[in-house]
Amino acid sequence: MTTPEHKTMPTHPRHLSSVTAWDMETDVVVAGFGGAGACAAIEAHDNGAAVMIFELASDSGGSTKLSSAEIYMGAGTRVQQACGIEDSVEDMFRFLMASNGPIADEAKVRAYCEGSVEHFDWLTKTLGVPYKDSVYPHRAIMALTDDCLLYTGSEKAWPFAQTAQPAPRGHNLQVEGDNGGALFAKILKENVEKRGIGVHFEARALTLITDDEGAVHGLVVRIDQQERLVRARRGVVLCCGGFVMNESMLRKHAPMLLGATQPIGNPGDTGSGILMGQGAGGSAINMHEGFVSVPYYPPASLTNGIFVNAQGQRFINEDCYHGRVGYYCLQQPGQRVFLVASASDFGDYPQGSYLNAQFAGTAEESVAELENELQLPAGSLQQTVAYYNAHATQAEDPLFHKSPEWLKPLELPLAAVDCSPGRGAFYPFFTLGGLDTRVSGEVLTPEGEVIRGLYAAGRTACGVPRTAAGYCSGISVGDASFSGRQAGRSAATRD
Numbered sequence: 001m002t003t004p005e006h007k008t009m010p011t012h013p014r015h016l017s018s019v020t021a022w023d024m025e026t027d028v029v030v031a032g033f034g035g036a037g038a039c040a041a042i043e044a045h046d047n048g049a050a051v052m053i054f055e056l057a058s059d060s061g062g063s064t065k066l067s068s069a070e071i072y073m074g075a076g077t078r079v080q081q082a083c084g085i086e087d088s089v090e091d092m093f094r095f096l097m098a099s100n101g102p103i104a105d106e107a108k109v110r111a112y113c114e115g116s117v118e119h120f121d122w123l124t125k126t127l128g129v130p131y132k133d134s135v136y137p138h139r140a141i142m143a144l145t146d147d148c149l150l151y152t153g154s155e156k157a158w159p160f161a162q163t164a165q166p167a168p169r170g171h172n173l174q175v176e177g178d179n180g181g182a183l184f185a186k187i188l189k190e191n192v193e194k195r196g197i198g199v200h201f202e203a204r205a206l207t208l209i210t211d212d213e214g215a216v217h218g219l220v221v222r223i224d225q226q227e228r229l230v231r232a233r234r235g236v237v238l239c240c241g242g243f244v245m246n247e248s249m250l251r252k253h254a255p256m257l258l259g260a261t262q263p264i265g266n267p268g269d270t271g272s273g274i275l276m277g278q279g280a281g282g283s284a285i286n287m288h289e290g291f292v293s294v295p296y297y298p299p300a301s302l303t304n305g306i307f308v309n310a311q312g313q314r315f316i317n318e319d320c321y322h323g324r325v326g327y328y329c330l331q332q333p334g335q336r337v338f339l340v341a342s343a344s345d346f347g348d349y350p351q352g353s354y355l356n357a358q359f360a361g362t363a364e365e366s367v368a369e370l371e372n373e374l375q376l377p378a379g380s381l382q383q384t385v386a387y388y389n390a391h392a393t394q395a396e397d398p399l400f401h402k403s404p405e406w407l408k409p410l411e412l413p414l415a416a417v418d419c420s421p422g423r424g425a426f427y428p429f430f431t432l433g434g435l436d437t438r439v440s441g442e443v444l445t446p447e448g449e450v451i452r453g454l455y456a457a458g459r460t461a462c463g464v465p466r467t468a469a470g471y472c473s474g475i476s477v478g479d480a481s482f483s484g485r486q487a488g489r490s491a492a493t494r495d
């Protein structure tokens with residue numbers, strides 16, 4: 001049956017009774033062929049289901065392909081063991097619970113940590129994802145060599161190092177340069193093709209098909225300008241990414257993120273999966289949260305600097321992950337933020353940094369010069385630097401507990417770059433809110449009831465990563481691939 005497209009809205013599911021004939025039929029229907037969708041389809045197929053994927057773009061990959069595809073795994077993966085890194089489920093669990101704070105989903109974090117080694121083995125042995133048994137020892141946003149393990153969160157920083165034994169858990173694919181996403185997406189696509197899973201490109205999922213009880217029976221997709229009705233005998237898995245490209249949803253749900261400058265993702269990140277799920281009665285949670293970053297390293301030496309706000313005061317231990325720092329930058333009064341460091345610590349900043357923040361002032365003779373140039377209240381920056389230096393000399397940071405590794409008194413000449421949001425510094429962001437799901441991927445109503453036949457994974461669901469304040473690189477592709485598998489398996493094995 002074909003209905004005029006303008007009448008089909010994601011939040012208005014099609015009623016089963018209006019379906020006179022199905023255009024296609026399978027066990028598990030997957031909407032979106034990015035990281036989560038590919039893993040859902042593969043796992044559903046490997047659990048005995050017939051699967052079809054519908055992807056709006058003309059190729060697979062989504063944001064997963066654009067990403068570095070660092071994947072956050074631990075508790076003793078093969079690479080960790082080979083490199084002599086000690087890690088445990090409990091340390092990983094404690095870290096992820098602490099870093100995600102009160103909005104952490106304990107059941108999801110528990111499953112993710114307990115399943116981490118198995119997930120690594122699945123990626124490597126079942127799919128053939130290559131990882132070298134090596135460590136990338138630098139403080140970096142991503143590895144630019146084919147080395148594997150790096151710290152990608154705030155594990156070594158206060159307060160987390162006091163809560164859990166730190167371990168590097170970011171797993172970078174064995175590929176030179178920032179090319180992990182392209183390689184990961186290629187491997188996923190090859191695995192889908194190898195299994196003979198049916199894939200429809202340029203096929204946009206429009207809305208779900210539901211019955212009187214709210215159970216999901218299929219999906220309306222648009223292919224070649226025509227609406228097609230696809231029956232899903234066991235379930236529909238929504239893997240359509242997040243909503244970072246939907247400005248009206250951002251304004252409504254996550255206005256804080258609009259203080260950041262650069263939405264990152266693919267054009268399909270319009271929230272359509274979340275809206276379809278909501279239309280079928282699903283609850284969307286944590287919609288105000290996102291990943292945001294102020295990528296001030298490399299050069300790592302800028303970690304020796306201090307961030308100050310409009311009051312000339314520090315507000316964070318600068319050895320945290322760039323996402324946590326970005327989160328706090330956005331919270332500062334007046335959104336004025338400067339990174340102040342010894343000139344020598346800027347190193348190759350103009351060539352090697354992603355930050356793009358402009359130099360806002362320098363001090364040759366005294367901190368007061370810089371304070372004046374930055375138009376900070378008289379005495380404020382002078383006090384901050386004097387206090388910081390007095391304690392840094394003793395390898396102490398009584399205010400924010402920066403680790404001694406990065407505590408070095410600030411020395412003249414000093415320089416400052418303007419990291420105020422909206423003044424040129426690069427603040428990439430994407431969303432972390434989505435459909436409320438069980439670990440199994442089943443979508444829940446606001447009352448916590450399961451919607452039969454409906455699953456969600458990746459950024460369409462609200463998964464393990466919940467806030468920039470506790471983010472670690474690798475947790476999104478990690479969560480997308482892990483939650484995709486859970487959802488695919490649950491749908492395939494549903495009674």
Ligand SMILES: Cc1cc2nc3c(=O)[nH]c(=O)nc-3n(C[C@H](O)[C@H](O)[C@H](O)COP(=O)(O)OP(=O)(O)OC[C@H]3O[C@@H](n4cnc5c(N)ncnc54)[C@H](O)[C@@H]3O)c2cc1C
Pocket residue numbers: 031032033034035036037054055056057060061062063064065066067068069070071072203204205206239240241242264265266268269270272273457458459460473474475476477478480
């Ligand atoms: C530049 C960049 C770097 C990043 N680096 C990392 C990193 O190193 N590690 C990490 O963990 N995270 C990283 N991330 C974040 C991470 O890539 C994403 O959060 C994650 O890949 C999302 O996976 P997904 O499967 O949910 O969505 P996607 O991979 O985006 O897949 C969603 C798919 O659904 C399709 N789609 C959307 N709507 C519809 C519809 N209505 N019908 C049919 N298809 C639809 C899209 O076209 C897309 O192909 C990065 C992101 C970016 C942009």
